Amino acid sequence: MYKILSKRTLGPQIREYIVEAPEIARVAKSGQFIVLRLHERGERVPLTIVDADTRTGGVTIVVQEVGKSTREMGDHFAAGDDILDFVGPLGVPSEIENYGTVICVGGGLGIAPLYPITRDLKKAGNTVIGIIGARNKDLLFYIDQMDSVCDELIVMTDDGSNGNKGFVSNPLHDIIASDREVNRVWAIGPGIMMKVACNVTREFSVPTVVSLNSIMIDGTGMCGGCRVEVGGEAKFACVDGPEFDGHKVNFDLLMSRQRFYHEEESCALERYLASEKKEEGALV
Amino acid sequence: MSRQKQTPMRQQNPQIRIHNFDEVPLGYSEEEAMIEAERCLQCPTAPCVQGCPVSVDIPRFIEHIKNRRFSEAIATIKETNSLPAVCGRVCPQESQCQGVCTLGIRFEPVAIGKLERFCADWEAQHGGATHQVLPTKEQHVAVIGAGPSGLTAAGDLRKKGYQVTMFELFHVAGGVLMYGIPEFRLPKEIVQREISALKAMGVKIELNKVVGQLYTVDDLMSQGYDAVFIGTGAGLPRFLGIPGENLNGVYTANEFLTRTNLMRAFLFPEYDTPIKVGKRVITVGGGNVAMDSARTALRLGAEESIIVYRRSEQELPARAEEVEHAKEEGVKFQLLTNPVRFVEKDGAIAGAECIRMELGEPDESGRRRPVPIEGSEFVIDADTVVIAIGNGPHPLVPRTTPGLDLTRRGNIVADPDTGQTSREGVFAGGDIVTGAATVIQAMGAGKRAAVAIDHYLQEKRAGKE
Numbered sequence: 001m002y003k004i005l006s007k008r009t010l011g012p013q014i015r016e017y018i019v020e021a022p023e024i025a026r027v028a029k030s031g032q033f034i035v036l037r038l039h040e041r042g043e044r045v046p047l048t049i050v051d052a053d054t055r056t057g058g059v060t061i062v063v064q065e066v067g068k069s070t071r072e073m074g075d076h077f078a079a080g081d082d083i084l085d086f087v088g089p090l091g092v093p094s095e096i097e098n099y100g101t102v103i104c105v106g107g108g109l110g111i112a113p114l115y116p117i118t119r120d121l122k123k124a125g126n127t128v129i130g131i132i133g134a135r136n137k138d139l140l141f142y143i144d145q146m147d148s149v150c151d152e153l154i155v156m157t158d159d160g161s162n163g164n165k166g167f168v169s170n171p172l173h174d175i176i177a178s179d180r181e182v183n184r185v186w187a188i189g190p191g192i193m194m195k196v197a198c199n200v201t202r203e204f205s206v207p208t209v210v211s212l213n214s215i216m217i218d219g220t221g222m223c224g225g226c227r228v229e230v231g232g233e234a235k236f237a238c239v240d241g242p243e244f245d246g247h248k249v250n251f252d253l254l255m256s257r258q259r260f261y262h263e264e265e266s267c268a269l270e271r272y273l274a275s276e277k278k279e280e281g282a283l284v
Numbered sequence: 285m286s287r288q289k290q291t292p293m294r295q296q297n298p299q300i301r302i303h304n305f306d307e308v309p310l311g312y313s314e315e316e317a318m319i320e321a322e323r324c325l326q327c328p329t330a331p332c333v334q335g336c337p338v339s340v341d342i343p344r345f346i347e348h349i350k351n352r353r354f355s356e357a358i359a360t361i362k363e364t365n366s367l368p369a370v371c372g373r374v375c376p377q378e379s380q381c382q383g384v385c386t387l388g389i390r391f392e393p394v395a396i397g398k399l400e401r402f403c404a405d406w407e408a409q410h411g412g413a414t415h416q417v418l419p420t421k422e423q424h425v426a427v428i429g430a431g432p433s434g435l436t437a438a439g440d441l442r443k444k445g446y447q448v449t450m451f452e453l454f455h456v457a458g459g460v461l462m463y464g465i466p467e468f469r470l471p472k473e474i475v476q477r478e479i480s481a482l483k484a485m486g487v488k489i490e491l492n493k494v495v496g497q498l499y500t501v502d503d504l505m506s507q508g509y510d511a512v513f514i515g516t517g518a519g520l521p522r523f524l525g526i527p528g529e530n531l532n533g534v535y536t537a538n539e540f541l542t543r544t545n546l547m548r549a550f551l552f553p554e555y556d557t558p559i560k561v562g563k564r565v566i567t568v569g570g571g572n573v574a575m576d577s578a579r580t581a582l583r584l585g586a587e588e589s590i591i592v593y594r595r596s597e598q599e600l601p602a603r604a605e606e607v608e609h610a611k612e613e614g615v616k617f618q619l620l621t622n623p624v625r626f627v628e629k630d631g632a633i634a635g636a637e638c639i640r641m642e643l644g645e646p647d648e649s650g651r652r653r654p655v656p657i658e659g660s661e662f663v664i665d666a667d668t669v670v671i672a673i674g675n676g677p678h679p680l681v682p683r684t685t686p687g688l689d690l691t692r693r694g695n696i697v698a699d700p701d702t703g704q705t706s707r708e709g710v711f712a713g714g715d716i717v718t719g720a721a722t723v724i725q726a727m728g729a730g731k732r733a734a735v736a737i738d739h740y741l742q743e744k745r746a747g748k749e
């Protein structure tokens with residue numbers, strides 16, 4: 001059992017949890033993830049490690065409530081409650097070194113995994129430009145945290161409700177196309193965002209790292225469900241990644257595989273929401 | 285009693301069982317077991333004992349059954365086999381004990397596996413003897429991986445008085461017995477019963493601990509473990525390496541079976557993990573894993589389940605009983621056939637283009653090598669494909685343990701008699717050493733390693749004094 005030390009709402013259906021897992025906290029590095037299972041009937045859910053505190057033994061994760069399990073976690077798991085299984089750290093850590101100037105691009109929930117990488121890149125001596133974006137201002141989070149580890153931070157929303165109006169790839173393109181030298185880019189977010197960002201950086205041959213969130217079961221290289229195509233070869237996102245050379249990733253395949261259980265996921269969510277309603281009714 | 289024929293074991297009707305996950309063979313009654321035991325010739329040479337990888341004293345336990353001494357029978361088995369309920373169900377008896385049974389020369393061999401299962405089930409019903417554990421010693425052994433090899437090594441070491449802690453990456457112990465072999469062949473309750481017995485002896489099991497990620501073998505040694513046993517199995521799925529393998533609807537057997545068995549996807553949405561099975565399912569491969577996948581597909585609602593295997597029926601590596609059960613259930617066999625490419629429609633799998641094969645000269649394994657017949661390509665329509673062509677060694681521990689000698693294929697090099705690796709104090713056994721093999725072989729390796737670890741630790745102790 002793994003105790004939830006704290007829970008905080010970052011936006012509509014976006015929550016941050018700190019979970020007590022001292023062994024993991026001691027060795028976790030940026031870029032790695034955990035797999036959790038809420039209860040006996042739960043599925044194994046992979047989530048990026050956002051922060052780890054060796055003092056309190058807390059491991060921070062950010063959860064967007066998109067499906068049944070994440071919704072259930074938001075509704076029923078509070079500080080003081082226990083999570084049944086919490087496994088990690090999994091995956092290969094980010095390659096942090098002093099590259100010179102780095103742009104860190106985060107879209108939507110991708111801002112969460114991007115934050116520790118940005119922080120460590122800054123610590124390693126890089127000049128760091130952050131670009132974060134979301135559909136609207138409510139879905140943006142970690143602006144202050146990102147600001148504190150970036151030399152420059154650009155905020156974008158699709159509807160212009162916060163920062164500039166447009167996609168994160170717009171300023172990314174502008175900076176790279178200007179005469180500023182950019183040595184490396186990290187781009188983390190929805191498949192389509194990473195794909196567009198990679199198209200931009202490919203044109204200018206700027207090496208780009210992406211983090212792939214494919215569907216996972218074990219998270220340790222045993223099922224192959226997480227496989228992605230990188231440079232024409234099958235790789236396991238859980239043990240060979242989750243970070244890969246973005247210019248070699250087949251994003252269309254990634255996105256198509258991510259949608260494979262769409263029907264089942266909607267069915268599970270609807271069923272859950274219906275049962276929640278019933279319960280609410282019973283309480284009234 | 286008939287000398288010629290085995291006493292049949294009652295089993296679920298195929299038409300009914302393809303709609304449930306309950307165990308297929310229902311077990312012997314006491315009378316049936318005694319009748320079958322009567323068939324044993326009690327021949328003085330007892331080739332069956334040599335045929336058994338852990339040398340169970342088969343004639344003796346069968347004699348006990350014959351005389352209705354069931355508790356003595358199970359005690360006899362347990363002298364050398366700590367997981368009889370499992371082995372009675374999943375061992376390839378036809379190529380081990382029963383394959384060399386003297387009665388089998390003229391008639392059907394004694395149903396040794398079924399009798400073994402009977403004894404274990406009898407004990408579970410009547411409450412068995414608890415294991416004797418020697419007084420606890422100072423020394424502490426880490427066992428990595430809670431599959432049959434690790435569980436056996438842990439149990440034997442604990443009996444000798446060592447403190448034993450197991451590290452398992454999944455949320456339950458049991459290895460392939462839990463995530464791979466289906467419920468209808470090996471009820472998970474039985475596996476968990478065996479694991480509870482280990483815990484009752486004082487073996488500590490740390491779940492959710494991924495060695496190689498959370499800590500390395502060297503970390504464990506410096507945390508004060510006096511010896512380490514690695515039994516991390518062959519968990520790495522192999523692929524065919526043909527176009528279309530990453531399409532939606534193409535599963536590795538590991539994923540297909542893990543979703544179903546470990547995550548209980550057959551109970552979705554009661555359980556949260558989904559699985560998607562189409563009307564027509566192709567399983568590529570011919571071993572136990574393939575049979576399990578093809579039979580699981582039927583139970584998950586497939587109307588047609590087809591095994592595609594590149595050699596002929598004779599070479600099918602699966603247990604004979606599994607092939608038989610699969611056929612009874614209506615699994616079709618497309619033999620001497622190999623997929624060359626998967627066909628796509630709208631981003632998902634639509635079928636497999638296959639080529640017919642013929643058997644040529646024998647290869648290194650002694651089996652005749654399948655050779656493609658040029659121009660014989662044809663397409664089998666399918667909406668789900670399961671690839672069950674074998675597994676490689678789980679790479680996490682080998683990759684993170686410097687100084688550990690590996691084979692070209694990435695298996696750990698270990699002495700077959702002791703499990704000793706190239707690193708002092710580090711032993712290994714089971715599928716991580718041999719490549720994907722059998723439960724009983726993994727157990728045998730765990731047993732031998734426990735003996736060797738005991739020697740090693742005794743010497744270490746003597747050296748300190």
Ligand SMILES: Cc1cc2nc3c(=O)[nH]c(=O)nc-3n(C[C@H](O)[C@H](O)[C@H](O)COP(=O)(O)OP(=O)(O)OC[C@H]3O[C@@H](n4cnc5c(N)ncnc54)[C@H](O)[C@@H]3O)c2cc1C
Pocket residue numbers: 374375376428429430431432433434451452453454457458459460461464465466493494495496515516517518519541572573576603678680681713714715716720721722723724726
């Ligand atoms: C579907 C299927 C059906 C089979 N049917 C039969 C059959 O009928 N009869 C038969 O005899 N054999 C059968 N086998 C083969 C048999 O199950 C294996 O040979 C046997 O389980 C090997 O035992 P093991 O202890 O070496 O490894 P495993 O059972 O693979 O156990 C290894 C354990 O180590 C854990 N692990 C791996 N890496 C780490 C790590 N880094 N840190 C912590 N833990 C780790 C794994 O999670 C696993 O629990 C079958 C196999 C499969 C997959």
Ligand code: FES
Pocket residue numbers: 215216217218219220221222223224225226227236237238239
């Ligand atoms: S999640 Fe199973 S192999 Fe990656």
